[in-house]
Amino acid sequence: MRAITMERVEETRGKILETVCDQTLTHEQKVYSLEKLSESLIEVLDLPRGYEDLKAAGVICDLTESNCPPRPRYIVPDYAKLFREGSRFLELTPPHDLEEALNTLSIFIRHVPSVTNFPVFIGFLDRLLEPFVLKEDRARAKKQIGLFLRYVDRTITDSFCHADIGPEETLAGRLILECEKEDPRSVPNLSFLYDPAVCGEDFALLAAETALKSAKPSFANHRMFVRELGENYAIVSCYNGLPVGGGSYTLSRLRLGHLAAGVKDLAAFWPALEHAVQVMMAYMDTRIAFMVEKSGFFESNFLAVEGFISRERFTAMFGLVGLAECVNTLMEKEGKPGRFGQSVPMPSEADRLGITIMERIDALVKAHHNPWCGATEGRFLLHGQVGIDSDTGESPAARIPIGEEPEEISDHLIHCGLFHGFFPAGTGDVFTVEATAGRNPAYLLDMVKGGFSRGGRYFSIYSSDSDVIRVTGYLVKRSEMDKLAAGTRVLQDTTALGLGAARNGKILERKRR
DSSP states (O other), X not given: OBOOOHXXXXXXXXXXXXXHTOTTSOHHHHHHHHHHHHHTTOBOOOOOTTHHHHHHTTSEEOTTOOSSOOSOSEEEOOHHHHHHHOBTTTTBOOOOSHHHHHHHHHHHHTTOOOTTSSOSOOOBHHHHHHHHHTTSOHHHHHHHHHHHHHHHHHHSOOTTOEEEEOSSOOHHHHHHHHHHHHSOOSSSEEEEEEOTTTSXXXXXXXXXXXXXXXXXXXXXXXXXXXXXXXXXXXXXTTTEEEETTEEEEEEEEEEHHHHHHTSSSHHHHHHXXXXXXXXXHHHHHHHHHHHHHTSOHHHHOHHHHTTSXXXXXXXXXXXXXXXXXXXXXXXXXXXXXOOTTOOSSSSOHHHHHHHHHHHHHHHHHHHOOOTTOGGGTTOOEEEEOOOOTTOOSOOSTTOOOTTOOOSSHHHHHHHHHHHGGGOTTXXXXXXXXXXXXXXXXXXXXXXXXXXXXTTOOEEEEEETTOSEEEOSSSEEEHHHHHHHHTTOOOSOTHHHHHHHHHHHHOGGGOOBO
């Protein structure tokens, strides 16, 4: 264990007092902030050489993960097992009707931790509920599902909480979409695992209509995820593809724009990139080793003890942001005029450089082996990270910077397809459409189908007049951001992240389609 300087201790004490006295935070938000501050006062990780320099330079970011990680970052329980067998620890028996099923879920999800202390996955809701919905009166079933969704929105005050529906059409899925369309809410986040060959057109159109009203569900390319992760995967948190019954130990991110800014030219960039990738993977290794070997999580937590998760089903996510800024900076340093995502036909010289950078990172990450990542044969998975509220001048993942989007939506979708395939642990693009598009949801569905056919992985769509909007990979309400900006407390802690992204990341200035 490394010693903490008195200067650091005094700084943290000041932050603790500031948090306790902050009148814009709810009690729950204060408790979470105080927990993170307490964890910052202990250092147990064996940091690799070069890590602290790269972190100080802004090249590597730990995404506020604890210096003493008590549990994996993202946990994806097997909810089907819960409904089959119940839980000894929570004294739950298998449910027999819809009321019991929703009550069982309500209890269980409050005991699923994550980096935010809230669950990042609450199940394939349509699959879980369908047998019970089919036995109920339709109107009563819809009311019960609506009340459950309201419960989630009011108690899981973090929009990284995620549920999935699809790929098959179900009555339960239809009722969920109807509830979200009629009463838009920012929690839970929702993905539709979409395969046009499996799902009927009417159900997919309802999903598109709902997305225009509530910024969800997003459309996940089910065939692509199955090819990479197998059938037993889920979309969790923002848009992370992870194994069911496991999850991800950690997510760190490489800030490629910062890396490119610190080198002289393209020739100097390649060794700097390899060094940064190797150091970040070594850092992830030491985090994982502590969780598995020392924290005792897998020996003591009921989720592992009862088999809702197993260590063998975990992997880790190698994240990155700022590919666009990295490419643009390197093009400028080479005296070349091209910019990422700006030239038609694609790929342009700038885009080809982006592809080469991704191929280099992909090869380095695939060559690395971690003994605890059993779900992915010892490999980390690449993830196009969504960015955080404090990011300035660096775009999420491999997205085209806001304000530079191609004029034609088809060109934008083609560009997405150049890069989405590199990220089996998830990446996505967000599209804002004019309110008039609500009269033609078939157009939006055609966008999704066309994007998938060109290699797109995950698309989110919302209307320009929607109160619920997608920030990067999570949802907030504009009205709640306005309240927070005026100094009023709000329920969801992710509203503060959305407000920061609006101020620093221009998320309200996306090109309208």
